[in-house]
Amino acid sequence: MREVSPTCTTSLTLAAATRLVREAVKDKSYRALPLGAEAGHYLRANKRKLRPRSYDDYESCLDKLVRFFADLEIEDFEPPVGTERLEEFLEAQCGKLAGRTYNKYLSVLREFFKYEILRGKLHGDPTLPIVPARKAGVYRTTFSGDQVRGIIASQPELRDRLVCRLLLNYGLRKGTVMVIQFEHFDHQRKRLVVFTKADKVRTIPIPDPHFWHDLGRLILDVEAQPSHYLMPRRVTRATRYEETPLGRVPVEWQVKLHPAEHMSDHSLHDWWYECLQRAGITQPGVTRGERMHKARHTAGQRVLDHTGNLKAVQKLLGHASIQTTGDVYADWDIDQLAETMRAVLEGEQ
Numbered sequence: 001m002r003e004v005s006p007t008c009t010t011s012l013t014l015a016a017a018t019r020l021v022r023e024a025v026k027d028k029s030y031r032a033l034p035l036g037a038e039a040g041h042y043l044r045a046n047k048r049k050l051r052p053r054s055y056d057d058y059e060s061c062l063d064k065l066v067r068f069f070a071d072l073e074i075e076d077f078e079p080p081v082g083t084e085r086l087e088e089f090l091e092a093q094c095g096k097l098a099g100r101t102y103n104k105y106l107s108v109l110r111e112f113f114k115y116e117i118l119r120g121k122l123h124g125d126p127t128l129p130i131v132p133a134r135k136a137g138v139y140r141t142t143f144s145g146d147q148v149r150g151i152i153a154s155q156p157e158l159r160d161r162l163v164c165r166l167l168l169n170y171g172l173r174k175g176t177v178m179v180i181q182f183e184h185f186d187h188q189r190k191r192l193v194v195f196t197k198a199d200k201v202r203t204i205p206i207p208d209p210h211f212w213h214d215l216g217r218l219i220l221d222v223e224a225q226p227s228h229y230l231m232p233r234r235v236t237r238a239t240r241y242e243e244t245p246l247g248r249v250p251v252e253w254q255v256k257l258h259p260a261e262h263m264s265d266h267s268l269h270d271w272w273y274e275c276l277q278r279a280g281i282t283q284p285g286v287t288r289g290e291r292m293h294k295a296r297h298t299a300g301q302r303v304l305d306h307t308g309n310l311k312a313v314q315k316l317l318g319h320a321s322i323q324t325t326g327d328v329y330a331d332w333d334i335d336q337l338a339e340t341m342r343a344v345l346e347g348e349q
Contacts, residue, residue: 034073036066042115051199061108064093074121077113082126090130099133106132140328142298143168147281154279158218163231164275165211166192167292170204171299171317173197174269174292178262182219183226187212202318228259234267268292300325 031040039062043055050058068089069076077085086109094102110127117125143151148168155161166172166180176194184193190212192204206212218224234257238250263271272292276282282290300313314325 030063030066033066033070035069036063038074038116038121039063039066039112041119042112045115046111051197057104058108058111061105062112065089065109065112068092074116077126078122079124079126079129082122082124083129086126087130094133099135102133103135106130140297141294142301143281143294145302147279148298148302151275151279151281155275156278158214158221159230160271160275162211162214162218164295165208167295168298169208169302170206171296172204173296174265174272178231178265178268180230181226182224182228182230185215187216196318200318204316222259224259229262231263231268231271232257232259233261233263234258 028040030036039059043059043062046058047055069085072085076082090102090105090109094105106127110125113122113125113127116122151168152161152164155164163177166177170192172194173196176196179195180192185191186193190206192206194202194204196202222228234255236253236255238252239254240250240252241248242251269292270287273282273287273290276290277284277286296317300317303313303316304310310322310326314322317325319325
């Protein structure tokens with residue numbers, strides 16, 4: 001009888017379990033469990049409120065909760081016992097993960113149990129005594145002026161240069177850039193209408209005449225229609241193969257654009273690192289370490305450096321709270337602090 005390696009068995013078991021959970025979420029089978037029926041009611045009631053990505057995150061968390069307590073009903077979560085059960089669940093799911101993930105799970109649970117209380121299914125909130133995890137500090141960096149100019153200038157395609165300008169000069173989010181259509185540009189008033197998080201609509205002034213000149217060229221070159229996307233879906237396929245000792249390998253590729261569909265999140269991520277590689281900022285094959293959001297920090301920091309006007313930065317980045325702008329996205333860098341301290345010390349001598 002052939003022996004099976006324990007390591008191999010564990011690996012296969014984990015892989016199989018992961019596939020089963022993923023498929024179970026897709027077919028909604030978790031809703032057949034007692035607690036799953038309540039999770040289903042909550043998700044249906046909030047489907048119009050949640051954005052698609054948020055909805056998936058909520059469903060994923062509640063799916064895990066339902067399976068973790070497959071034999072329990074909503075009444076079994078009355079505090080204080082319910083609180084202990086949720087703490088056990090959070091420790092099992094997030095014990096080794098970052099505090100941000102723990103807080104994300106806790107936020108979903110709080111909304112879910114608040115809903116159950118409003119429906120009269122619970123009398124007390126089991127999440128109330130649970131303390132959020134402390135968030136770790138985030139080391140944020142920006143691109144230098146030379147790097148910004150290098151990234152834009154290194155792109156051979158006009159479309160890529162335009163999108164890099166929107167990211168680096170105007171601080172647009174990745175999700176916002178992904179859904180820009182040519183009809184969102186107001187050539188007469190030199191403005192761009194963008195759709196941001198929580199379905200908010202904002203108008204961004206773009207005073208640079210060179211941007212509008214290049215945008216007009218792009219529209220003529222690609223015969224863009226108003227409903228076409230600035231970043232269209234790309235389909236890449238091999239057109240020629242060569243025989244090697246390892247078999248047939250593709251050596252030539254063809255990229256076809258579908259302008260009526262926007263680029264996917266993953267494809268836009270890959271596109272960003274292709275731009276950085278052309279500029280010599282990252283090495284070929286590297287797709288981590290220089291997130292697109294760094295361009296947003298760069299745009300905000302440049303405005304603050306040149307004007308000192310935090311309100312202008314808030315307006316550019318579209319933050320509801322100026323505290324978010326000052327504490328998270330843009331602040332004086334170490335060189336500015338050094339200059340300030342030098343001026344203070346010289347003034348005291």
